[in-house]
Amino acid sequence: xxxxNALSRFARLLVLVPFLQTHQGIAVADAxxxxxxxxxxxxxxxxxxxxxxxxxxxxxxxxxxxxxxxHISIQNxxxxxxxxxxxxxxxxxxxxxLSLLGALPNAGLNEDLRSAQAxxxxxxxxxxxxxxxxKQVAVVPVEPSSEMAGxxxxxxxxxxxxxxxxxxxxxATRDEMTKRTIEPMLIRLIDGISxxxxxxxxxEDRRLFRLDRIYGxxxxxxxxxxxxxxxxxxxxxxxxxxxxxxxxxxxxxxxxRYGAIALENRKGPNAPAVLAVGDRNWLLxxxxxxxxxxxxxxxxxxxxxxxxxxxxxxxxxxx
Amino acid sequence: xxxxKTERLLNLTMALLATRRFMTKAEIFDRVAxxxxxxxxxxxxxxxxxxxxxxxGVPLVIGxxxxxxxxxxxxxxxxxxxxxxxxxxxxxxxxVITLAAQIWREFSFSKPARSALxxxxxxxxxxxNSELFEAHLSAMEPAFPNVWEAVKERRRIxxxxxxxxxxxxxxxxxxxxxxxxxxxxYLVGMDLERKASRVFRLSRLTSEVIFTSIPxxxxxxEGLDLRGEIEKLNNSAxxxxxxxVAKETCIALRRRAHASSTVDAKxxxxxxxxxxxxxFTKEILWLAQNxxxxxxxxxxxxxxxxxxxxxx
Numbered sequence: 001x002x003x004x005n006a007l008s009r010f011a012r013l014l015v016l017v018p019f020l021q022t023h024q025g026i027a028v029a030d031a032x033x034x035x036x037x038x039x040x041x042x043x044x045x046x047x048x049x050x051x052x053x054x055x056x057x058x059x060x061x062x063x064x065x066x067x068x069x070x071h072i073s074i075q076n077x078x079x080x081x082x083x084x085x086x087x088x089x090x091x092x093x094x095x096x097x098l099s100l101l102g103a104l105p106n107a108g109l110n111e112d113l114r115s116a117q118a119x120x121x122x123x124x125x126x127x128x129x130x131x132x133x134x135k136q137v138a139v140v141p142v143e144p145s146s147e148m149a150g151x152x153x154x155x156x157x158x159x160x161x162x163x164x165x166x167x168x169x170x171x172a173t174r175d176e177m178t179k180r181t182i183e184p185m186l187i188r189l190i191d192g193i194s195x196x197x198x199x200x201x202x203x204e205d206r207r208l209f210r211l212d213r214i215y216g217x218x219x220x221x222x223x224x225x226x227x228x229x230x231x232x233x234x235x236x237x238x239x240x241x242x243x244x245x246x247x248x249x250x251x252x253x254x255x256x257r258y259g260a261i262a263l264e265n266r267k268g269p270n271a272p273a274v275l276a277v278g279d280r281n282w283l284l285x286x287x288x289x290x291x292x293x294x295x296x297x298x299x300x301x302x303x304x305x306x307x308x309x310x311x312x313x314x315x316x317x318x319x
Numbered sequence: 320x321x322x323x324k325t326e327r328l329l330n331l332t333m334a335l336l337a338t339r340r341f342m343t344k345a346e347i348f349d350r351v352a353x354x355x356x357x358x359x360x361x362x363x364x365x366x367x368x369x370x371x372x373x374x375x376g377v378p379l380v381i382g383x384x385x386x387x388x389x390x391x392x393x394x395x396x397x398x399x400x401x402x403x404x405x406x407x408x409x410x411x412x413x414x415v416i417t418l419a420a421q422i423w424r425e426f427s428f429s430k431p432a433r434s435a436l437x438x439x440x441x442x443x444x445x446x447x448n449s450e451l452f453e454a455h456l457s458a459m460e461p462a463f464p465n466v467w468e469a470v471k472e473r474r475r476i477x478x479x480x481x482x483x484x485x486x487x488x489x490x491x492x493x494x495x496x497x498x499x500x501x502x503x504x505y506l507v508g509m510d511l512e513r514k515a516s517r518v519f520r521l522s523r524l525t526s527e528v529i530f531t532s533i534p535x536x537x538x539x540x541e542g543l544d545l546r547g548e549i550e551k552l553n554n555s556a557x558x559x560x561x562x563x564v565a566k567e568t569c570i571a572l573r574r575r576a577h578a579s580s581t582v583d584a585k586x587x588x589x590x591x592x593x594x595x596x597x598x599f600t601k602e603i604l605w606l607a608q609n610x611x612x613x614x615x616x617x618x619x620x621x622x623x624x625x626x627x628x629x630x631x
Contacts, residue, residue, distance in 0.1 A: 006324040007371050013329055014375075015434070019441035034440060036433065048322060052329045054337055055350040079333045082402035083438040087376045089471075090435035093428040097419025100499075101454055109452075112411035119406050120416070123439075125376055136470050136496035138545045139456065159451050170571040172605060177570045189454035192502030215574050249481055252522050253503065269525075289604040292628025310629035312608040316563075317623055 009045070012037070016045055017063070017080040025071050046072065054079065085125035092133050094120050100139045100189065141192040144211065148194075151217040155184045155196055162224050164201075168216035169209055173282040177215065178202065183224035191257070199226040240276040243283060244298035247271050251293025254286070272297070284309065327353030331368055332377065336401060341382050341393025369394075377401060403442050410447070417446045422454045458504055460521035465528035466506050469494045472534040475511070479526035480519055487525060492517070495539035500549050501595070507548045509537075518552050557594045561613040564589055568609040572602075588613070600625065 016035060023031070032042040046067055053062035053076070064075040086094075098117050102110065124130045144152065151167075158165045164183050171178055180202035188195045194211035247254055249269055254260055260275040277283045280302060287294045287306045296303045330352045335342065344365060348354040354361045372379050378400040381392050408416065420436045423429035440446060462478065469476045477491040492508040495516070499505075504521040563586045564572060573579065576589035593599040600621045603610055612619040 003324065006322075006328075007375070010325045010328045010371070011375050011434070013325065014332070015437045015441045019437070022441060022443040035437065048326055049329075051326055052352075053333065055334050055352075057352055079337045083441040084376060084401060085403045086435055086438060087431065089431040090438070093423060093432035094416060094419050094435050096428065097422040097432065097454075098415060100422055100456055101415055101419055101452075109411075109415060112409070112415045116408065116412040116415050116419075119408065119412065120435075123403055123406055125378065125400060133471065135543050136539060136545075137467075137498070138496070139499045140501065140546055140549075141499075142501045156451065170574075172571070175568055175570060175606060175609070177574075187452050189452070190502075191455065191457055192499070213571065215571070249525060250523060285605045285607070288607055288626075288629055289601040290629075291600070291604060291625030292631070307630050309607050310626045314623065314626045314630060316608060316611045317619075 013045060013049065014080065015083050016042075017049065017074070017077050018083045020072055020074040021077060021081055024073050028067060028070055028072060031072060043067070049074075086120070086123045088124060088126060088129040088133050091120055091124045091130050092137060095130075095134065096137060096139050100141055102141075141189065142194075142212075144194060148211050148214070151214050152187070152194070152211065154217045154219050155187070158219055158224075159184050159187075164220045164222045164224055166218040166220055167209070167214050170213040170215055172213065173279055173285060181220065181222075182207075182209070183226055185226075199224070240278050241280075242274050242298075243277050243296055243302075245273050245275050246295045246297050247273055248293040251290050254290065254294060258286075270295075288313075323353065327351075327364075328368060328371060332372065332396065335379070335394055335396040336398050338395050341380075341395050343391045343393045345391070347394065372396075403438055405442065406439070406444065408439075408444050408446075413444060413446045418452055418454060422456050428458075456499060456502075458499075458521075460504055460524070462521050462524040462528050463504065465530075466494060466521060466524075467497060469528070469530060470497055470506075473537055473539070474530045474534050475532035475536055476528050477531050478524045478528045481523045481525050490517075490519075491531060492519075493537045493539075495543055496545045497521075498545040498549060501598070505549055507543075507545050516548060518549055557592050558596075558615060558618075560591050560593055560599070560615060560618055562589050562591065562603075563587070563611040563613060564606075565609040569606055572606070572610070586611075593618075596621065604629075 012035070019035070020026070020031070023034075026034075028039055028042060032039045035042060037045075046065055049063050050065055051062075055061065061076075063077045066073045095117060098113050098120070102113055121127065121130065155165060164181055166179065166181050169178050169180060170176070180200055182196075182198035182200050184196050184198045185206075186197040188197055188208070196209045196211060196214070198207060198209060199205075200207040200209075244263075245254075245260065247260075247270060249271075252271070254275075255262055255271075255273060258275060260273040263272040263274060275283070283296065284302065284306055287296060288310060296306065331347070334347070334351045342350075344362075347365065348358075348361050354364065356364065369379060378397040380395055380397050382395070383392060416439070417436065420432040423432050436446065466476065468474075473493075475491060475493055477489065479487055480490050481487045491511045492506070493511065494506055494508040496507050497504060498507060506519045506521060507516065508519075509515070510517040562569075562572065563582060565585060566587060569589075572591060573587075573589060576591045578590040580588050582588050596618060600618065603612060603618075603622050604625055612622050
């Protein structure tokens with residue numbers, strides 16, 4: 001164990017001791033989950049705490065722990081009854097998270113955000129350090145329009161009331177407006193863009209809908225029929241085909257946004273990657289919108305089609 | 320040995336929190352468990368321990384234990400400053416805080432966010448997961464950790480930067496702040512060669528970020544406005560675009576248009592407001608040959624330039 005590990009373990013113990021005092025009798029397994037460590041590490045921590053206390057170090061001064069029967073109780077640790085105040089780093093991390101959530105247009109939430117923000121600031125040790133840092137970092141998500149906020153309000157109500165809604169949704173890949181009944185389950189804000197995750201009756205599957213492509217919402221009285229189970233990230237579903245692509249440095253965002261997998265980097269500025277694609281037409285349009293930052297390398301026919309489409313569009317300007 | 324260090328730090332912290340008067344070094348070595356070496360070794364150990372406590376933010380106070388009797392300085396921990404104040408959160412506040420902490424994934428802010436949550440839990444706050452919302456913000460830019468470090472520590476940095484047009488140049492910057500704008504990270508700072516403030520998109524830093532000064536080397540300007548700096552750059556004031564759109568196509572643009580007229584059998588003309596030039600360019604490119612930008616010039620030329628790049 002290095003010095004750095006010893007220090008981070010020490011920091012953990014400073015939290016563990018007050019945590020056990022506010023959660024007397026907690027099961028070892030539960031405590032480990034809450035602390036984010038393995039049961040084995042937690043038990044090792046408990047044995048170490050047993051050896052600690054105030055000068056004198058008789059049973060009167062040592063921390064008294066009981067955990068033989070799978071539940072932890074702690075006595076004689078009043079000196080460490082409170083955790084250490086928040087550091088500026090910790091407060092900034094929470095505070096930026098709260099500002100990001102401000103992009104979710106929900107009046108009730110906004111009030112909680114403001115008051116939580118103020119309380120976090122009250123819990124910081126060096127308030128001046130936080131004040132300085134607060135000026136040096138900011139999160140500005142895409143601000144939803146008032147229409148979007150209105151739609152989101154209806155969708156939230158449906159989530160709470162466990163009912164369905166009908167939406168008008170623009171499918172960009174096909175340049176087509178669709179009407180569909182959905183059962184909204186979760187509102188996700190990913191890298192500044194809001195999505196509604198829902199069971200879609202048209203697709204008969206779970207889908208992620210971009211909030212800025214919803215053009216109308218109508219609440220329905222019908223109860224929802226599917227359970228909101230948590231699934232891993234997805235954006236496009238259906239049968240996926242892997243395409244090899246090459247990304248210019250300014251197109252690296254595509255890796256992140258669409259979960260493309262970067263391949264081993266050869267020489268040169270362009271990075272090869274693999275992108276799983278459900279709809280060939282989607283990749284064609286993505287390549288157009290990337291403005292030359294994305295080249296399709298595994299399908300020459302599609303690569304030609306992309307160039308042809310760009311030439312067609314350019315011809316409009318020469319007319 | 321290291322378990323010994325953890326144990327010693329904990330015993331030291333408890334002793335210095337509990338003491339009402341300042342404890343001298345001699346008293347500490349005599350009474351606190353773990354200082355069992357020769358005087359020299361104890362001294363060195365104690366110096367390192369003090370640094371470690373300070374690094375974690377433990378408010379260690381140095382003072383005379385008794386001005387009349389003792390000449391030697393003593394130590395204690397300010398228990399009031401040490402303790403996280405009792406904060407009571409409503410259920411709503413608790414749930415937004417949990418959400419806020421979970422935003423950060425695999426990234427410089429996720430560790431402090433997690434430890435902050437733990438501290439709040441340890442002080443008795445009940446925190447639950449929201450079932451309705453989930454938010455994530457990523458920062459996969461390799462430059463991110465060093466740039467954030469430099470911002471916090473106020474150190475100068477240098478790196479290679481690729482402009483949007485592909486031109487790469489070497490920059491030395493006083494980093495004033497970082498900003499996540501619509502999902503992408505930017506650095507705002509003073510460009511030392513150009514002697515003016517500049518905005519850099521972190522994904523376009525093409526080299527390692529190297530520190531070129533000691534910490535606390537400069538102060539960011541008083542009225543620093545990160546948002547303002549980037550808005551200047553993005554020119555994000557609302558603008559009106561005039562577009563020709565092919566019949567039966569561009570359904571979403573038509574829905575947002577506030578004026579529309581017929582041009583000929585093939586085209587309609589619409590007027591539409593936009594504020595983010597880059598984002599709107601992408602939306603128009605997505606629609607390929609079914610849309611033609613008439614105005615403004617900026618948008619028109621950006622769309623044409625992009626199409627030329629794709630057509631090559």
